[in-house]
Amino acid sequence: EVQLVESGGGLIKPGGSLRLSCSASEFSFTNYSMNWVRQAPGKGLEWVSSISSSSNYIYYADSMKGRFTISRDNAKNSLFLQMNSLRADDTAVYYCAGGIGNFNPLEVWGQGTTVTVSS
Amino acid sequence: SYVLTQPPSVSVAPGQTATITCGGNNIQNKRVHWYQQRPGQAPVLALYNGSDRPSGIPERFSGSTSGHTATLTISRVEAEDEAAYFCQVWDMTTDHRVFGGGTKLTVL
Numbered sequence: 004e005v006q007l008v009e010s011g012g013g014l015i016k017p018g019g020s021l022r023l024s025c026s027a028s029e030f031s032f033t034n035y036s037m038n039w040v041r042q043a044p045g046k047g048l049e050w051v052s053s054i055s056s057s058s059n060y061i062y063y064a065d066s067m068k069g070r071f072t073i074s075r076d077n078a079k080n081s082l083f084l085q086m087n088s089l090r091a092d093d094t095a096v097y098y099c100a101g102g103i104g105n106f107n108p109l110e111v112w113g114q115g116t117t118v119t120v121s122s
Numbered sequence: 123s124y125v126l127t128q129p130p131s132v133s134v135a136p137g138q139t140a141t142i143t144c145g146g147n148n149i150q151n152k153r154v155h156w157y158q159q160r161p162g163q164a165p166v167l168a169l170y171n172g173s174d175r176p177s178g179i180p181e182r183f184s185g186s187t188s189g190h191t192a193t194l195t196i197s198r199v200e201a202e203d204e205a206a207y208f209c210q211v212w213d214m215t216t217d218h219r220v221f222g223g224g225t226k227l228t229v230l
Contacts, residue, residue, distance in 0.1 A: 047224040048157070048159075048208050053219060062219075064218060098164055105217070108153075108157075109155070110167055112164045112165055
């Protein structure tokens with residue numbers, strides 16, 4: 004069964020940093036563009052960032068640019084999100100999701116990891 | 123930036139047809155994808171490229187795109203269809219993946 008498992012979430016103070024991970028199994032990870040999508044409590048889905056299969060193309064939502072860094076390790080079937088200068092409005096469930104290229108849908112989703120930014 | 127507009131909520135009785143719209147400028151020129159998110163669960167792809175169903179999605183789910191509106195239609199609605207539905211496109215101008223605000227479908 005295709006599986007994406009996120010980890011690394013938790014409670015962090017404003018201004019702090021956190022690194023999220025997403026581990027893929029039973030999944031052609033190296034063929035997929037990978038994304039982070041977040042969902043604040045009671046809110047809709049918000050795209051965070053995407054990285055192409057070979058890491059050549061990286062994109063960020065405007066509010067995350069300069070604070071968040073997406074990366075991947077194809078040898079370890081893993082995706083990462085380094086989050087710095089965290090703010091209260093970054094509080095959300097963070098999902099990793101994969102699709103074949105940016106125009107195509109996100110076919111595979113993880114179950115999410117919760118990030119809470121609070122003093 | 124490209125904006126997708128969805129109604130916040132839609133209600134329908136079991137067995138009836140639910141229609142969920144997604145408005146965006148010239149959306150007919152974009153690939154529109156729809157995701158279903160049941161309460162407490164991760165999103166699941168429901169339709170892609172406007173009208174194609176992934177395996178496992180019932181034939182009751184269909185979609186269309188015309189002009190400035192994409193539409194997700196669920197025929198013969200069942201209780202299990204109660205969920206939030208999000209439309210999504212890729213915006214070439216900004217290189218951003220854009221989601222609509224989501225529509226909560228309530229089965230009466």
